[in-house]
Amino acid sequence: MNIDMDRMKKQICFIEHLDRLKQVIRQNLLMNESRRENSAEHSWHIATMAMVLAEYAPHELDQLRVLKMLLVHDVIEIEAGDTFCYDVEGNKGKEERERLAADQVFGLLPSDLAADFRAIWDEFEQGDTPEARFANALDRFQVLLQNFNTGGGTWRIHNIEKKQVIQRMLPIKTGAPSLWPVVESCLEEACDQGMLKDTVASQE
Amino acid sequence: MNIDMDRMKKQICFIEHLDRLKQVIRQNLLMNESRRENSAEHSWHIATMAMVLAEYAPHELDQLRVLKMLLVHDVIEIEAGDTFCYDVEGNKGKEERERLAADQVFGLLPSDLAADFRAIWDEFEQGDTPEARFANALDRFQVLLQNFNTGGGTWRIHNIEKKQVIQRMLPIKTGAPSLWPVVESCLEEACDQGMLKDTVASQE
Numbered sequence: 001m002n003i004d005m006d007r008m009k010k011q012i013c014f015i016e017h018l019d020r021l022k023q024v025i026r027q028n029l030l031m032n033e034s035r036r037e038n039s040a041e042h043s044w045h046i047a048t049m050a051m052v053l054a055e056y057a058p059h060e061l062d063q064l065r066v067l068k069m070l071l072v073h074d075v076i077e078i079e080a081g082d083t084f085c086y087d088v089e090g091n092k093g094k095e096e097r098e099r100l101a102a103d104q105v106f107g108l109l110p111s112d113l114a115a116d117f118r119a120i121w122d123e124f125e126q127g128d129t130p131e132a133r134f135a136n137a138l139d140r141f142q143v144l145l146q147n148f149n150t151g152g153g154t155w156r157i158h159n160i161e162k163k164q165v166i167q168r169m170l171p172i173k174t175g176a177p178s179l180w181p182v183v184e185s186c187l188e189e190a191c192d193q194g195m196l197k198d199t200v201a202s203q204e
Numbered sequence: 205m206n207i208d209m210d211r212m213k214k215q216i217c218f219i220e221h222l223d224r225l226k227q228v229i230r231q232n233l234l235m236n237e238s239r240r241e242n243s244a245e246h247s248w249h250i251a252t253m254a255m256v257l258a259e260y261a262p263h264e265l266d267q268l269r270v271l272k273m274l275l276v277h278d279v280i281e282i283e284a285g286d287t288f289c290y291d292v293e294g295n296k297g298k299e300e301r302e303r304l305a306a307d308q309v310f311g312l313l314p315s316d317l318a319a320d321f322r323a324i325w326d327e328f329e330q331g332d333t334p335e336a337r338f339a340n341a342l343d344r345f346q347v348l349l350q351n352f353n354t355g356g357g358t359w360r361i362h363n364i365e366k367k368q369v370i371q372r373m374l375p376i377k378t379g380a381p382s383l384w385p386v387v388e389s390c391l392e393e394a395c396d397q398g399m400l401k402d403t404v405a406s407q408e
Contacts, residue, residue, distance in 0.1 A: 003382055011256050012386070016349060018252055019235040022245045031223040041226045044248035048222055048275045052215050052317065064268040067275075071252045113256065145220060178207055182216070 007110045014108045017078065024077045027084045027158075031149040039074040039082055046070045046138045053141075056178040057134045069124040069135040072117055076101040085168055086160055098125075127171065137175030141183070144169060148186045152195030161199045162191055211314045218312045221282065228281045231288045231362075235353045243278040243286055250274045250342045257345075260382040261338045273328040273339040276321055280305040289372055290364055302329075331375065341379030345387070348373060352390045356399030365403045366395055 024039040047070040054063060074082075079101035083090045102121055106114045123132045144165075147153035155165060165187060173180045191198040228243040251274040258267060278286075283305035287294045306325055310318045327336045348369075351357035359369060369391060377384045395402040 003385075008260075008382075008386070012349065015249075015253050015256055015346075016235060016353060018249060019350075019353075022234055022241070022249075023236070023238065030226055031220060032227070034227065037226070038245065040248045041242065041244035044244045044251070044275065045219075045222060045226075047248070047251065047271075048279075049219050051272060051275065051321075052219055052313070056212075064271070067251075067268070067271050068255060071248065071255065071271075075252075109256070117255075142219075145216065146223075149220060149223075178212075181207070182212070 010108060010110050011113070017105070017108055018075065020078045021075060024074070024082050026082050027154045028143055028146045029150045029153050031146060033150050037146070039077050042142070043071055043074050046135075046142050049138050049142060050135070053138065053176065053179070056176045057130065058175075058177060059130065061131050061134055065120075065123075065129075065131045066135050068120050069132060070138065072120045073124045073135065073139065075117075076105055076121065079104050084154075084158075086154075086158055086164060127175075130175075133171065133175035135175070137172040137179065140169050140172050141176070141179055144172075144183060144186055147195070148190060151193075152190060155190070155196045159197065161197045162187055163199060165196065214312060214314050215317070221309070221312055222279065224282045225279060228278070228286050230286045231358045232347055232350045233354045233357050235350060237354050241350070243281050246346070247275055247278050250339075250346050253342050253346060254339070257342065257380065257383070260380045261334065262379075262381060263334065265335050265338055269324075269327075269333075269335045270339050272324050273336060274342065276324050277328045277339065277343065279321075280309055280325065283308050288358075288362075290358075290362055290368060331379075334379075337375065337379035339379070341376040341383065344373050344376050345380070345383055348376075348387060348390055351399070352394060355397075356394060359394070359400045363401065365401045366391055367403060369400065 021040040021043070022038050026037045026039055026042060028037045028042075029035070030037055047067050050063070050066050050070055054061075076098050080098045083094050085091075102118060106117045106121070109117060123129055124135055127133055127136050147155050154160065169183050172183055187196065190196040225244040225247070226242050230241045230243060230246060232241045232246075233239070234241055251271050254267070254270050254274055258265075280302050284302045287298050289295075306322060310321045310325070312318075313321060327333055328339055331337055331340050351359050358364065373387050376387055391400065394400040
């Protein structure tokens with residue numbers, strides 16, 4: 001095999017750049033509440049979840065595509081940072097910021113690979129394929145489990161209301177509908193235990 | 205679809221247990237030297253590397269199998285802890301310790317999934333398939349890049365010699381032979397720059 005050393009150098013440079021995702025800190029806490037989670041370990045967690053929960057996809061999926069999306073979906077945060085989902089101000093301009101970050105990060109790769117990675121990221125972001133919908137569902141479901149296991153986690157810290165969480169969790173209803181009853185029962189228990197504000201109930 | 209709630213509970217319990225891998229700390233430093241790496245983010249890094257470097261597998265591989273092995277290969281460390289590769293004492297009994305850990309960790313899953321995950325882990329450990337050899341090569345290659353990018357990293361901290369590193373890197377020669385020249389040139393430069401002891405040369 002003839003090795004194109006320029007190409008290989010770009011690939012290795014990208015791999016070295018990936019290391020920075022381990023320093024992008026999310027709002028969510030680890031389940032033992034010892035510290036906040038970073039985007040690299042989060043990506044590992046949801047990719048492994050996709051292996052465990054594959055059977056709850058609404059129909060047969062391309063599992064390789066799902067894993068690739070979950071591994072790649074946060075890489076752009078190396079440039080764009082993590083935006084807290086309930087931060088209204090921070091989410092203004094997020095789309096444009098992340099698109100530019102994608103140009104930058106994937107642009108380190110040889111052009112064919114850059115296009116492949118960009119297509120994987122775009123597919124996740126657009127959420128139009130069954131694979132992307134299932135991947136998005138798992139991305140939300142992990143945060144539910146984290147918050148539920150840390151006495152409310154970011155819901156409590158940021159004074160989030162149940163209706164906001166339901167809105168945020170909706171991709172699970174379409175992407176992995178069998179998991180939806182778990183979402184509902186977790187949110188109900190979270191409200192009962194005071195982890196989450198049930199505004200609707202308290203207004204009654 | 206009829207949901208078996210006992211089954212789903214076991215799967216969710218396993219997913220929650222996975223969170224602990226983020227607290228298993230390896231010897232290796234992040235490339236910016238800010239802290240040591242954990243096994244969850246390490247697993248994400250090498251799985252994503254498998255996407256970037258797929259073309260350097262010696263022949264066409266089952267990429268899904270490679271990704272699954274890389275995602276799962278360290279999960280047993282939740283029970284067994286990470287063993288530093290150059291720690292002779294720590295490596296005594298490692299195999300038995302890890303086998304017991306595998307029984308324990310994968311045993312949380314419903315039995316069919318437990319068998320699937322165990323087979324994936326066994327395949328990686330045994331390293332007999334081309335997929336397992338490629339996965340093992342990447343596991344080694346990442347550490348090479350980390351140490352090379354941190355002024356010698358664990359090689360320098362633990363006073364490791366070049367011949368030990370070559371021995372440790374050999375799976376790259378069989379699993380991803382196109383990457384071997386990179387290994388050789390990194391090790392040569394590492395010795396030249398005093399990141400790594402070249403015992404053979406110094407004895408001449």
